[in-house]
Amino acid sequence: MHSQEIDYRHLRxxxxxxxxxxxxxxxxxxxxxxxxxxxxxxxxxxLGLDQLWWMVTPGNPLKSRNHLAPLAExxxxxxxxxHDPRIKVTAFEQRLGxxxxxxxxxxxxxxxxxxxxxxxxxxDSLNTxxxxxxxxxxxxxxxxxxxxxxxxxxxxxxxxxxxxxxYARVDEDDARVLWKRxxxxxxxxxxxxxxxxxxxxxxxx
Numbered sequence: 291m292h293s294q295e296i297d298y299r300h301l302r303x304x305x306x307x308x309x310x311x312x313x314x315x316x317x318x319x320x321x322x323x324x325x326x327x328x329x330x331x332x333x334x335x336x337l338g339l340d341q342l343w344w345m346v347t348p349g350n351p352l353k354s355r356n357h358l359a360p361l362a363e364x365x366x367x368x369x370x371x372x373h374d375p376r377i378k379v380t381a382f383e384q385r386l387g388x389x390x391x392x393x394x395x396x397x398x399x400x401x402x403x404x405x406x407x408x409x410x411x412x413x414d415s416l417n418t419x420x421x422x423x424x425x426x427x428x429x430x431x432x433x434x435x436x437x438x439x440x441x442x443x444x445x446x447x448x449x450x451x452x453x454x455x456x457y458a459r460v461d462e463d464d465a466r467v468l469w470k471r472x473x474x475x476x477x478x479x480x481x482x483x484x485x486x487x488x489x490x491x492x493x494x495x
Contacts, residue, residue: 296362301385304343304378308404311469313337314432315410316345316391320359322368325412329437330377332481333410337435338466342410344368344379349389392424395431406469407432413478414439420450429455433468434476452478 306312313333319326330342346364361381368379388394398407409432411419416436419425428434429451452459458474465477 295360296365296381296384300346300365300379300381302380303382303398303401304341304380306341306402306405309406310340311338311406311408313339313342313408313410313435314345314395314398315342316347316394318349318358319344319346319364319368320357322346322364322371324371325439326368327371329410329412329439330372331374332437332479333408333435334374334376336462336465336479336481337408337410337468339376339408342374342377344372344377345383345394346379346381347389348381348384390423392422392427392431395428399431408469409434410437411435412437412439416449416451420454425451426454429458429474429476431473433460433471433473435465435468436476436478438478438480451476 313330315326315330315333317326330344333339334342346361346368348361349358361384365379365381372379383389383394386394386397388397395407395409409428411434413436422428455474455476458476460468460471460475460477462477462479465479468475468477
């Protein structure tokens, strides 16, 4: 997939005003589904976000690219299921040629020094988070909000990331002020869960 086949607005980093609280929700979204949309909705509400950047990645280094739908298709499908104007669907990592989250977050932080960012992830990603490149560096870049997903409710007790950064855990009752915390800081947010998964949806096709 060449970048010229993607609308240029999706290849630019979204704009946020000084002082905004912005959630960063990244993934391959292959395909995106209502479970992803629910995570975004819960994050916006519980964290008091001004924006959520829905970051469609060119590829996930931990997953096979063989069954990865074209980036333009994943962007279009993401926009079709997100209706909140605070959600900004973007694929600016494609233009940067970045595939590792740690590098992307360092880039975002360097260019948005007056924005308060929170990294958003579904609880199903927490169990494998320690396999991500520079995962501890990611945890020390921005506060992290882990949103509950089916079958992963107890991951915050057993995951290596949760154990390593147990001292930095913030009670979910304080989720709306998570952005004020110096990273590492993270919280686990319980809420409505969707049983949908991209893996199951691909298998059903």
